[in-house]
Amino acid sequence: MVNVLDGCLIRLSVLCLLPQAGLALWACVRACPASCTCTQERSCSVLCDRSALAELPKEFPCEASAINLDKNRLKFLSERAFGTLPSLKSLSLDHNNISFITPGAFKGLPNLVELKMAHNEHISYLHTRTFTALKKLVRLDLSDCNLFNIPDRIFIEQTALKELLCFQNNFRRIPGAIRGMENLTHIYLERNKIEAVAYNSLLGLGSLKYLNLQENRINVIHEMAFQDLVRLENFYLNDNLLSELPRVSFKGLGRLKMLNLGGNQLTNVSKTWFSDLLELEVLYLDRNRLLFIEEGSFENLTSLITLHLNSNNLTTLPFPVFQPIYFLGRLYLFRNPWECDCTLEWLKEWMESYKLVRDIPCASPSSVAGLDLSEVVFAKVNGTCVDPGELNLTTASTDIASTTENRFNNLISKLLQQELREEMGNGTESLRNGTFLDPEDGEISDGVRGQMSQASQSILYFLVVWFLFGLIGLSDMDICVSCT
Known part of the structure; x- marks a missing residue:
């Protein structure tokens, strides 16, 4: 036996x-x-x-x-x-x-x-x-x-x-076998083919601290799908196909420390998403398609240390959107088409004061395109910020007018000097009336004007018209003349 x-x-x-x-x-x-x-x-x-x-x-x-x-x-x-x-x-x-x-x-x-x-x-x-x-x-x-x-x-x-590792399989849904497992603390389901998180997929997981659903095909999350995850601390939803989230997606997740929503297709951030995440320290919203962040979206994130907003389509970040987390430790904003106008003046000042954010390349206006926000100068007129684009437009117009005028004067001087030499070479009585061209001030005597050829007068007329058009902002005419 x-x-x-x-x-x-x-x-x-x-x-x-x-x-x-x-x-x-x-x-x-x-x-x-x-x-x-x-x-x-x-x-x-x-x-x-x-x-x-x-x-x-x-x-x-x-x-x-x-x-x-x-x-x-x-x-x-x-x-x-x-x-x-x-x-x-x-x-x-x-x-x-x-x-x-x-x-x-x-x-x-x-x-x-x-x-x-x-x-x-x-x-x-x-x-x-x-x-x-x-x-x-x-x-x-x-x-x-x-x-x-x-x-x-x-x-x-x-x-x-307590720990279930099932990553890199072929699951198309979250296994129902885990439902109600009260002692589970870690679930690894990344790199599967999960398409949705149903309202009952994660019921009864009251001890769960770590949930990884990254790199799946999730495009739908049902309302209150995470309601039982009251002890969850680390949540990975990145690199899925999410274009929108339920209004109260993360309600009840009061102990969440890290939330990763990067690499999805989100276009906006709603102020209702993160309202319960009082202990959240790290938030990833990078590599989405964000165009707009609703005012108040971050106002309850009083513990937030790091915010990733890089690699989106953001052009501006108004101060009222960001104000509640002004004490943030790390803010990542690179790879966005930033419009560096006066709405970002506060951000430049914050960068200079706290040295906690960098690499904010400007995409517009054209006057500062390619510069980092830290290099942009915001001027004040009567105490009001003036956009770099407006300053650049004023300066550019003055420069164009000045350049056009100088080029016009030079052309006229050269033309009349050449005409004068031709008249003198033909044995005319060009000096009979005291005709001369002052080389310093470019003034032309009446005698010279009287002996200019008809062709020269036509050219002069054209140049005058060209100069006038240049003054009213149509200096591109120079390009057309050059092309001809």
């Missing part, structure tokens, strides 16, 4: 006759499988990783507290595959070729706390009774398998489960 316990009782009776010193080491090493290495430090660990095993060893030391079978070629787990190992706390089967797990495969492991089965790409199905008898299981890793779903009642005996 003793043999039914896989020899554990036989060995224990023999070990009782040995001295206590070296007892545990002897027992662990003696029963170590041939292809494995067994070590005894504080407890017996069996290392069978990278041993090219296609089948499980027939026997493990019954004193084993940890078994590592990673990176082998295991394909099948039969019922009671590991025999009876009452001391086993950790079992790792990562990176194998497991395709089928018989219901009850882990029977005989009553004290197992951690089970790792990640990176078994041929596991696409789990039976409802796969984890039968693992009543003390705290951490389960099923990441990077090929699971499309798991049965709703698969964790009915795992009431102690």
Whole structure:
């Protein structure tokens, strides 16, 4: 009858006759499988990783507290595959070729706390009774398998489960199996194919502190879907397909410390979204399509330290939107098409005073395009801020008029000097009436005017018209003349 316990009782009776010193080491090493290495430090660990095993060893030391079978070629787990190992706390089967797990495969492991089965790409199905008898299981890793779903009642005996890792599978919805698991504190569901978060997907998870739903295909979140997550602290919803959120999306999440909504398709921020997040310290809204932030959106975020608004389509950030969190520690605003007008003057002053934000390149107005906001000068007229664009327009108009006038005077002077030389070369009586051109002031005597050719007068007429058009802001005519 003793043999039914896989020899554990036989060995224990023999070990009782040995001295206590070296007892545990002897027992662990003696029963170590041939292809494995067994070590005894504080407890017996069996290392069978990278041993090219296609089948499980027939026997493990019954004193084993940890078994590592990673990176082998295991394909099948039969019922009671590991025999009876009452001391086993950790079992790792990562990176194998497991395709089928018989219901009850882990029977005989009553004290197992951690089970790792990640990176078994041929596991696409789990039976409802796969984890039968693992009543003390705290951490389960099923990441990077090929699971499309798991049965709703698969964790009915795992009431102690705290951490569930199921990232990088093929789930199209949040597994119903987690619903009502009161002790779960961490759920990893990133890099699946989840499309929606239903109102009842996360019910009964009152102890949850960490929820990762990033890099899915979520485009719909139902109203009050997170209402039971009253202890949630870290929430990842980034890199999904969200274009809008329910009016009170995060109501009740009063303990939330970090919320990541980056990498979605949001175009606006509503003042109702974050109203309950009094303890929020880090908020990611980067890599969206934000055009508008409603006034009052951040007014209740009294604990906020870091705000990411970079890589959006924001052109302005009015002071009333930002005022309630003026004491913010880090503000990221780069990669937005900022319009650096007077509405951002407060932000420039804040940058200079607190040195906590930088890299705000201006996209407009054209007078400051390409400059950083820190380099923009806001002038005052009668105590009122004047936009850089208006200043630039005034300066530019003056410069254009001045330049046009100078070019006109130069052309007239050159034309008349050339005409005078031609008249003198033809032996005319050009000096009979005291005709001359003063080289200093460019004045022309009446005698010269009288002897100008008809062609020169036509050119002069054209230049006068061109000059007048230039003064009224049509100096582009110069471009057309050059093109001709």
